[in-house]
Amino acid sequence: MPRTALTPTSLGGADVADPTGTAIDSTLVSNGVVINTADPSRTMLRVANSAGSAKKVTIRAGGKDGPAWMRTQGDTEVSVAASGTRWIGPFSEARYLQHGGKLHIDFETGFTGAITAFKLARSL
Numbered sequence: 001m002p003r004t005a006l007t008p009t010s011l012g013g014a015d016v017a018d019p020t021g022t023a024i025d026s027t028l029v030s031n032g033v034v035i036n037t038a039d040p041s042r043t044m045l046r047v048a049n050s051a052g053s054a055k056k057v058t059i060r061a062g063g064k065d066g067p068a069w070m071r072t073q074g075d076t077e078v079s080v081a082a083s084g085t086r087w088i089g090p091f092s093e094a095r096y097l098q099h100g101g102k103l104h105i106d107f108e109t110g111f112t113g114a115i116t117a118f119k120l121a122r123s124l
Helices: 026-031
Strands: 009-011 022-024 033-035 043-049 055-059 076-080 085-088 103-107 113-120
Touching (some): 043 055, 043 076, 055 085
Parallel strands (some): 009 113
Antiparallel strands (some): 043 113, 055 076, 055 103
């Protein structure tokens, strides 16, 4: 199944209302998410965990055919506390950028909550 696409909310410039985010459900846990045309060094994730225990979110290292020359450093797993929220990022293009300019994020089995992607303005 294809990954669910997230569109980052731009931060910087005009005021931004706090976005709700995308629900992390069984589909997202099974298929993961993708940020298309990602700019990893300007991308932040807000991940809220509503599960009763800590769960991990995984930022995938770039694939073997992609531009991420530091991909051999591997994926990054971040634990999100039960009923907690973590801000994750920004990320290195050299490690995480997938072929086609994408960023892939996966979730541990049983993860529930919400994920929101933000793109930091260059002028901040």
